[in-house]
Amino acid sequence: MCRALDREDLTPYKSSPEHFTGPPEKEWDEVQRELEKIFRTRTREEWFEFLSQYNVPVSKVNNIAEAFMSPQSKGRNMLGEIEDSELGKVKQVMFPIKFSETPARIFSPPPHLGEHTLEVLHSLGYDKAAIDGLIQRKVTSIPLL
Numbered sequence: 001m002c003r004a005l006d007r008e009d010l011t012p013y014k015s016s017p018e019h020f021t022g023p024p025e026k027e028w029d030e031v032q033r034e035l036e037k038i039f040r041t042r043t044r045e046e047w048f049e050f051l052s053q054y055n056v057p058v059s060k061v062n063n064i065a066e067a068f069m070s071p072q073s074k075g076r077n078m079l080g081e082i083e084d085s086e087l088g089k090v091k092q093v094m095f096p097i098k099f100s101e102t103p104a105r106i107f108s109p110p111p112h113l114g115e116h117t118l119e120v121l122h123s124l125g126y127d128k129a130a131i132d133g134l135i136q137r138k139v140t141s142i143p144l145l
Contacts, residue, residue: 079091090109092110
C-alpha cells in the first residue's frame with residue numbers, strides 16, 4: 001500500500017509489534033494522521049479501484065443502508081418489519097444467528113425510550129422517593145404514557 005501511495009517512507013511502521021501490544025507511539029499517531037489526509041483525497045470507490053490495481057488487500061466498508069441491501073443480508077433475511085403500536089410498521093434488525101430446527105422470532109417491538117426506566121430502577125432497589133429525586137434532578141426521565 002505504501003508503495004502504491006508513493007509513500008515508502010511509511011513502510012517502517014507497517015509491522016512493528018509494539019503497535020499491536022501497547023499504546024500507540026507518537027510516530028504512529030503522526031502516520032495515522034498522514035494516512036487520514038491521504039485517504040480523504042478520493043472516494044471509497046476510487047480507493048477500491050486504485051488499491052486493487054496494486055494488489056493491495058482492500059474491501060469496501062458499507063454504510064448501514066448498503067449493508068442491508070447487500071445480497072448476503074437479503075439472503076439471510078437480516079432486515080424485517082415489526083408492528084409498533086404507535087409507529088406502525090418499523091424496520092427491525094433480525095436475529096443474526098439462524099437455526100434450522102428452532103428459528104428465532106421477534107415477539108414484540110423494541111421498547112420506546114424510557115419505557116422500562118421505572119421497572120429497572122425498582123429492580124436496582126430504588127424506592128419511589130429516590131426515583132422522584134432522580135427525575136427532579138433530571139438524571140433520568142420516564143415517558144409520559
